[in-house]
Amino acid sequence: xxxxxxxxxxxxxxxxxxxxxxxxxxxxxxxxxxxxxxxxxxxxxxxxxxxxxxxxxxxxxxxxxxxxxxxxxxxxxxxxxxxxxxxxxxxxxxxxxxxxxxxxxxxxxxxxxxxxxxxxxxxxxxxxxxxxxxxxxxxxxxxxxxxxxxxxxxxxxxxxxxxxxxxxxxxxxxxxxxxxxxxxxxxxxxxxxxxxxxxxxxxxxxxxxxxxxxxxxxxxxxxxxxxxxxxxxxxxxxxxxxxxxxxxxxxxxxxxxxxxxxxxxxxxxxxxxxxxxxxxxxxxxxxxxxxxxxxxxxxxxxxxxxxxxxxxxxxxxxxxxxxxxxxxxxxxxxxxx
Amino acid sequence: xxxxxxxxxxxxxxxxxxxxxxxxxxxxxxxxxxxxxxxxxxxxxxxxxxxxxxxxxxxxxxxxxxxxxxxxxxxxxxxxxxxxxxxxxxxxxxxxxxxxxxxxxxxxxxxxxxxxxxxxxxxxxxxxxxxxxxxxxxxxxxxxxxxxxxxxxxxxxxxxxxxxxxxxxxxxxxxxxxxxxxxxxxxxxxxxxxxxxxxxxxxxxxxxxxxxxxxxxxxxxxxxxxxxxxxxxxxxxxxxxxxxxxxxxxxxxxx
Numbered sequence: 001x002x003x004x005x006x007x008x009x010x011x012x013x014x015x016x017x018x019x020x021x022x023x024x025x026x027x028x029x030x031x032x033x034x035x036x037x038x039x040x041x042x043x044x045x046x047x048x049x050x051x052x053x054x055x056x057x058x059x060x061x062x063x064x065x066x067x068x069x070x071x072x073x074x075x076x077x078x079x080x081x082x083x084x085x086x087x088x089x090x091x092x093x094x095x096x097x098x099x100x101x102x103x104x105x106x107x108x109x110x111x112x113x114x115x116x117x118x119x120x121x122x123x124x125x126x127x128x129x130x131x132x133x134x135x136x137x138x139x140x141x142x143x144x145x146x147x148x149x150x151x152x153x154x155x156x157x158x159x160x161x162x163x164x165x166x167x168x169x170x171x172x173x174x175x176x177x178x179x180x181x182x183x184x185x186x187x188x189x190x191x192x193x194x195x196x197x198x199x200x201x202x203x204x205x206x207x208x209x210x211x212x213x214x215x216x217x218x219x220x221x222x223x224x225x226x227x228x229x230x231x232x233x234x235x236x237x238x239x240x241x242x243x244x245x246x247x248x249x250x251x252x253x254x255x256x257x258x259x260x261x262x263x264x265x266x267x268x269x270x271x272x273x274x275x276x277x278x279x280x281x282x283x284x285x286x287x288x289x290x291x292x293x294x295x296x297x298x299x300x301x302x303x304x305x306x307x308x309x310x311x312x313x314x315x316x317x318x319x320x321x322x323x324x325x326x327x328x329x330x331x332x333x334x335x336x337x
Numbered sequence: 338x339x340x341x342x343x344x345x346x347x348x349x350x351x352x353x354x355x356x357x358x359x360x361x362x363x364x365x366x367x368x369x370x371x372x373x374x375x376x377x378x379x380x381x382x383x384x385x386x387x388x389x390x391x392x393x394x395x396x397x398x399x400x401x402x403x404x405x406x407x408x409x410x411x412x413x414x415x416x417x418x419x420x421x422x423x424x425x426x427x428x429x430x431x432x433x434x435x436x437x438x439x440x441x442x443x444x445x446x447x448x449x450x451x452x453x454x455x456x457x458x459x460x461x462x463x464x465x466x467x468x469x470x471x472x473x474x475x476x477x478x479x480x481x482x483x484x485x486x487x488x489x490x491x492x493x494x495x496x497x498x499x500x501x502x503x504x505x506x507x508x509x510x511x512x513x514x515x516x517x518x519x520x521x522x523x524x525x526x527x528x529x530x531x532x533x534x535x536x537x538x539x540x541x542x543x544x545x546x547x548x549x550x551x552x553x554x555x556x557x558x559x560x561x562x563x564x565x566x567x568x569x570x571x572x573x574x575x576x577x578x579x580x581x582x583x584x585x586x587x588x589x590x591x592x
Contacts, residue, residue, distance in 0.1 A: 190426040
């Protein structure tokens with residue numbers, strides 16, 4: 001019972017928070033657009049939370065994979081008249097296939113090298129999009145992408161659509177970390193030799209998850225271009241990738257909800273802070289402060305345990321220690337929230 | 338039917354770690370591999386499991402040449418191992434560690450693992466129950482939900498053996514499982530090794546502690562500076578002058 005409840009904690013929190021903010025949006029309609037932006041970032045950041053927080057594999061290419069998905073869909077819909085409902089498939093597949101192809105040689109690199117390699121991959125994609133001539137719209141980008149299927153341009157429906165995708169990813173993430181494959185991913189982060197000694201095909205698992213992360217970023221790109229109707233080389237780029245990593249690290253890379261919290265923080269701070277040139281200073285300071293206090297971000301395993309103790313304090317001790325119910329323990333289990 | 342290495346030679350730079358070494362273990366057999374520090378015992382383990390690649394020689398699993406296979410592939414074919422220094426997620430629970438051990442026998446797609454209400458969820462309950470049964474066998478039930486990092490070294494070694502057994506290996510390679518563990522745990526370990534062998538698992542046991550190995554194994558192999566100097570029954574090997582010399586540090590064996 002308890003085990004199943006843990007699987008659904010994070011999805012439940014997402015639904016409640018989403019509904020609450022959308023209701024506030026009745027008073028302040030701009031919140032609906034803000035929610036779309038948070039959902040967009042969360043969708044790109046969540047799979048990075050999985051491969052980095054659980055698998056120890058960093059990537060600074062998520063923003064660029066999203067751009068690839070957005071451009072793929074923009075080109076197919078504006079030039080070839082494909083419906084967005086169909087172009088979503090190549091928008092997911094193209095980044096995923098590219099990621100899978102390059103994964104094997106690069107994912108064995110140590111963290112810093114991998115960060116740099118994925119960052120330069122983003123630069124290569126950006127240059128390709130800028131120099132793509134008429135095909136990619138060059139520096140100007142592409143406009144006139146048709147609106148999203150079914151939900152159209154209604155900001156409430158658009159927000160519901162992207163958060164449905166976020167919710168699906170959260171459900172899958174929550175289940176994954178509590179499965180044999182999730183434990184294998186955890187083992188890869190802790191000690192690759194251990195993972196191999198447990199029969200885990202480390203290169204294949206990492207490549208597949210890296211590709212899945214790129215595909216989900218591509219889906220986010222599809223949402224982006226068909227809700228805004230326009231994509232340029234600067235819309236989703238290496239800076240986006242860096243911001244996505246910031247959200248994951250700040251929010252808590254070990255927790256499912258960490259990337260979403262980071263996305264919300266980033267978006268609200270961007271909205272309320274004056275002067276774009278001071279943003280870097282602000283985010284840099286916040287990041288340093290948070291990481292000094294809690295190296296695993298805001299939703300760190302320690303913070304989650306403290307929270308659970310706080311929540312549990314009011315209840316009578318229903319489960320004696322001898323019961324079969326697993327007690328809260330750190331690590332993978334913390335990913336429940 | 339056996340796990341067999343033959344003609345294994347490996348050098349690291351100028352150091353010859355193993356020179357034309359052969360060793361084999363059959364199902365249900367307990368083979369002890371002894372030798373002083375630096376004799377090449379762990380290197381031989383690494384060659385058998387694919388962690389190290391020998392320059393010469395071949396490793397066969399039940400007649401199949403597995404020399405070219407990587408570690409994880411050999412593990413899935415039924416070779417389980419433990420490490421001299423236990424390798425575990427110290428922040429994860431004892432139960433999680435054993436549940437990871439079931440991995441080699443599982444066939445679960447990444448997608449099924451992420452989907453609600455799939456067979457992976459039922460597998461999870463089943464694995465949890467089996468893990469707890471295994472943990473109880475090693476008298477670690479009280480710590481099942483504690484972080485592995487809170488266990489003593491002896492208990493960590495028992496936990497590693499339990500985890501290796503969870504993968505239902507056909508051959509089990511134990512790298513100094515009795516090092517640094519107290520007497521009660523050592524008896525528990527000896528009992529578990531005997532039980533595994535009785536179930537048909539071939540056990541290859543690396544140990545420093547000659548007494549522990551001699552008591553358990555049917556056959557012993559002694560390695561000194563990368564070469565097999567003696568093999569046979571425990572009594573033969575323990576009494577062999579080369580082995581005595583190596584352990585007592587005598588430079589030359591009088592002929």
